[in-house]
Amino acid sequence: MPFGSPIHKAIGGSQGTIYGGSYQVDGSRFTATLTTHRHASGQPSVFGVDEVEIRLVGTAIGNFAFCSGELERVPGMLFEATLIPVQEEGTRVERRFDFGRLPERLPTHNVR
Template identity: 65%
Template sequence: MLTDGHYMAWFKTKLGEGTGRVLLQNGMISGADTVISYSGSYQVDGTRFAAVLKTSRHAPGQPSVFGVDEVEIKLVGTATGNFATCSGEVEEVPGMLFDVTLMPVKAEADRPPERTYNPADFHPERLPKGKFR
């Protein structure tokens, strides 16, 4: 099931691929990559979902994966386990298919604590003795 939260998005078209970060919250989508911003809405029905996104350029840089900066994308997909996949078409570029995979971003609190090592805890005398020592 698709739940509210932050996701990394990997997307592709026949012109290229890219990654960005999106926030899904209460039926609304917002996000961006290095040059394009996204906004829109989504609806969830069990493991299936549908979304409508609009894009716009917010910074100079590489061309968008659509060949144009401002498009409307209609997507349908499924969410199972930790991933969601969807695909759709872009009205402004007829025949252009758009595929997206969403991967949830773990919150800092969900990550295990970083291990620290104290050099005083290293005891070489405890290592097994080989025949060359």
């Protein structure tokens, strides 16, 4: 498939493994290449080895992406994933209550 869009970066991880790579989009379809790297001891990798390259193809629907691919380093293993974007820490909108918008005195009601 001839992907004409720019190449985008993808990063993520868990407690013991990080992944990174790139992806290209053509309409609702995309291709991606990710590599994994273990940065801390812990639970074993689902792939059986700590460092792999995964080549994926998938479809994006709304904020979700569904993809599958194979790992050259682990012949016969099929990889399927559902990806959900996460907002970066620095881009979150912090909402604070503005006390200056309160009236000086709250209205009173006659209760009988």
